[in-house]
Amino acid sequence: MSLIVMKFGGTSLADLERIRHAARHVKREVDAGHQVAVIVSAMAGTTNQLVKWCEEASALHDAREYDAVVSTGEQVSAGLMAIVLQDMGISARSFTGWQVPVRTSDVHGAARIQSIESDDLRSRLSEGQVCVITGFQGISSLNRITTLGRGGSDTSAVAVAAALGADRCDIYTDVDGVYTTDPRIAPRAQRLSRISFEEMLEMASLGAKVLQTRSVELAMAKGVRLVVRSSFDDPDAPQVAPDGSNSGVPGTLVCDEDEIVEQQIVSGVTLAKSEAKITIRSVKDRPGVAAAVFGALADEQIVVDMIVQNVSDDGRQTDITFTVPDAEYDRAMNAITSDRERFEYDTITGAKGGAKISVIGVGMRSHAGVAASMFRALSEKGINIQLITTSEIKTSVLIAEEYAELAVRALHTYYGLDREEEG
Ligand code: ADP
Ligand code: ASP
Ligand code: MG
Numbered sequence: 344m345s346l347i348v349m350k351f352g353g354t355s356l357a358d359l360e361r362i363r364h365a366a367r368h369v370k371r372e373v374d375a376g377h378q379v380a381v382i383v384s385a386m387a388g389t390t391n392q393l394v395k396w397c398e399e400a401s402a403l404h405d406a407r408e409y410d411a412v413v414s415t416g417e418q419v420s421a422g423l424m425a426i427v428l429q430d431m432g433i434s435a436r437s438f439t440g441w442q443v444p445v446r447t448s449d450v451h452g453a454a455r456i457q458s459i460e461s462d463d464l465r466s467r468l469s470e471g472q473v474c475v476i477t478g479f480q481g482i483s484s485l486n487r488i489t490t491l492g493r494g495g496s497d498t499s500a501v502a503v504a505a506a507l508g509a510d511r512c513d514i515y516t517d518v519d520g521v522y523t524t525d526p527r528i529a530p531r532a533q534r535l536s537r538i539s540f541e542e543m544l545e546m547a548s549l550g551a552k553v554l555q556t557r558s559v560e561l562a563m564a565k566g567v568r569l570v571v572r573s574s575f576d577d578p579d580a581p582q583v584a585p586d587g588s589n590s591g592v593p594g595t596l597v598c599d600e601d602e603i604v605e606q607q608i609v610s611g612v613t614l615a616k617s618e619a620k621i622t623i624r625s626v627k628d629r630p631g632v633a634a635a636v637f638g639a640l641a642d643e644q645i646v647v648d649m650i651v652q653n654v655s656d657d658g659r660q661t662d663i664t665f666t667v668p669d670a671e672y673d674r675a676m677n678a679i680t681s682d683r684e685r686f687e688y689d690t691i692t693g694a695k696g697g698a699k700i701s702v703i704g705v706g707m708r709s710h711a712g713v714a715a716s717m718f719r720a721l722s723e724k725g726i727n728i729q730l731i732t733t734s735e736i737k738t739s740v741l742i743a744e745e746y747a748e749l750a751v752r753a754l755h756t757y758y759g760l761d762r763e764e765e766g
Contacts, residue, residue, distance in 0.1 A: 345510035346468065347372050350382040350478065350500035354517040355574035356420045357387040359427075366427045367578035368515065369473060373433055378468040380507060381475045382500040383424055385416025390479075390493070406451035410480070410490045414440070417477035417496070425475045435473040438464075440480035440488065445499065447481035447489045454489035455557070456481060456498065459506035468507070476503060497558035505565035512567050513592070514554065515574035520595035521546070521553055523760040524612040529752050531761040535610065539600040542610050542703055545737050549701040550615030554597075562597065569597040600705060608706030608713060609758040614751050616744055618648065618697040619672035620729060621665055623679065625689030628661040636663060636686060639678045645671045649699070649732045649741060660689075664730060666741060669695040697729065698747035701739040702754055714738040720757035726750055 349372065351365045372379050385393075393413040397404050421437035428435035440447075443464065447454035464474050478496025483489050491498050497514055504512035521543065522532040538546075540563035547556040553571060562569045572594025582592055600606075626632050633652065640647055648666045655661040667675045672695050679691060707713045714731075717738055721728060726749070730741040742750055755761060 344376045344378065346378040346380075346507055348380045348382060348500055348504040348507065348509045348512045350496060350512070350514045351384065351420075351424075351574055352496065352514075352516045353384045353387040353389070355515050356383060356385075356424070359423070361574075362420070362423050362427050364578070365515065365574050366424060366431060366433075368574065368576075369424075369428060370431055370433060371578050371582075373471075373473060378471075379473050380464060380468060380503055380509070381424060381473060382478045382496055382503060383417060383420040383475060384478050384496040386420055389416035389419070407487050410451045410454075410488050414477070414480040414488050414490050417479050421475045421477045425473075428473055428475070433473055434471055435475055436467070437475045437477070439477045440499075441482040443476060445476075445481035445502070447483055447491070449483035449485055449487065449489065451483075451487070451489055453492045454481060454483065456491070456502045456561075459502055461503075461506045464503075464507065491557070492555070494552055494555035495557075497555040498561060501558045501561045501565070501567050501569065504567045505561065510568065511570060511592075512562065513570045513572055513594075514558075515572055516553065517573070517575065518553065518571075519573035519576065519593065521551070521571050521597070521611075523610065524751055524755050525551065525614065528614065528748050529612075529755045529761075531764075532755065533760060533762045535595050537596045537598055537603045538610060539603060539705055540597055541600065541736060542705055543597045545701070545703045545734075546611050546613050549613040549699065549703065549737065549739065551611070551613045559597065571595045571597065606706050607704055607760075608710045609702050609704040609760065610706075611703045612751050612754045612758070612760070613701045613703065614747050615699045615701075616747060617669040617695070618666045618699050618741060619669045619675070619693060619695040620697050620741060621667065621672075621675060621679075621691065621693035623663045623686065623688045623691050625660040626663060627687050628655045628659055632661075632686070633663065636679065637665075639682060639686075640667070640675055643674055643678045645675050645678065647675075649730050649739065651730055651732075666697065666699070666730065696744045697741045698744045698750070699739050699741050700747065700750045700754065701737050702758065703737045705736050707736050707738070716757065717754060720753050721750060724749060724753050726753075
């Protein structure tokens with residue numbers, strides 16, 4: 344007997360029919376004698392609607408009330424899932440974040456889970472009850488409802504799995520695993536039977552929204568066995584990987600690097616749109632300038648991504664370029680321009696609408712030339728590179744958004760990741 348955490352995303356719970364289908368996956372595990380905790384997202388589209396209402400109610404809405412509103416979608420799906428399970432003859436009850444409770448920091452809209460009270464869940468699970476828990480939310484030390492950031496139910500699921508010491512955390516979604524790139528962009532993307540935590544972490548943080556970045560971080564830190572699989576599969580089909588591979592269940596196993604036999608040099612290509620670029624020209628080239636610029640942005644809670652600083656010609660002045668999400672562009676510009684005397688720059692320019700394309704693979708540690716071939720592949724398509732950043736296992740470039748999909752497909756083909764055409 345195992346303890347399994349099963350998480351269902353919004354598309355998998357889009358209507359009652361889909362909730363019933365998801366519940367049949369739960370029933371299969373219960374019938375096999377496993378203890379099951381279920382984490383649910385809001386029904387597809389619900390969270391977007393709730394966010395929109397907050398924005399329409401007031402552009403400068405109270406972040407605590409935003410959380411009170413946007414957390415409600417998960418409560419509906421948890422209750423409905425429990426009702427449907429009961430209807431199938433399974434003992435089940437729903438829990439909201441505060442009922443568990445899932446304790447978090449008090450950063451509303453981007454709270455981090457600090458602890459999960461698991462005694463009650465444990466005793467219910469051991470009695471055979473299915474605990475259906477709302478994802479995406481918790482409660483702060485000030486007794487306010489918090490949310491974990493968009494896509495946060497993945498993190499809830501991993502955190503619950505870690506707290507319960509679950510044997511597996513299955514993330515059920517609308518694709519049947521993690522692919523070499525978003526299969527909606529490159530139809531010839533291939534499903535990976537396994538991916539290392541490190542690569543998955545890079546892929547998630549660089550735009551593959553199939554798992555929230557924090558969930559991968561947490562699974563890696565806590566050693567949670569994480570599987571990404573399809574909720575649309577036949578719940579009664581045999582529980583083996585379609586290609587006969589090894590993870591034990593259908594889908595992609597996210598695991599330690601040493602559990603992967605065949606490593607590719609490049610495992611995946613990701614795309615993140617809506618990246619704005621800002622260049623500050625002729626700032627003083629002396630210690631403390633970068634600290635001041637990025638300190639001003641940090642004070643505004645603006646997350647900066649790519650950063651490039653040029654070597655100055657005369658040793659006195661330099662240019663700094665960085666990217667922020669489009670949504671933060673105006674605030675970032677304001678943070679710098681409102682304190683112009685302090686930074687002593689000449690001009691500041693910027694534009695929204697960039698796309699960051701990244702190639703990722705642990706094999707890049709030991710193989711030279713991956714970045715060079717990336718630039719070659721893009722130049723062959725006439726795509727201009729605006730910025731470049733690298734780390735040990737990834738290379739990212741910023742390009743114009745209009746070429747984003749073309750670039751992803753070109754790189755996917757270039758690195759030999761395309762699936763063979765059938766027939
Ligand atoms: P859920 O509602 O189940 O949380 P999401 O929409 O958050 O689902 O994530 C699933 C989506 O992630 C897929 O529909 C797919 O388009 C997208 N995606 C992006 N990159 C990848 C990738 N490398 N592998 C699989 N899916 C990806
Ligand atoms: N419902 C939340 C969102 O749409 C959380 C999630 O789906 O993971 O972001
Ligand atoms: Mg998601």
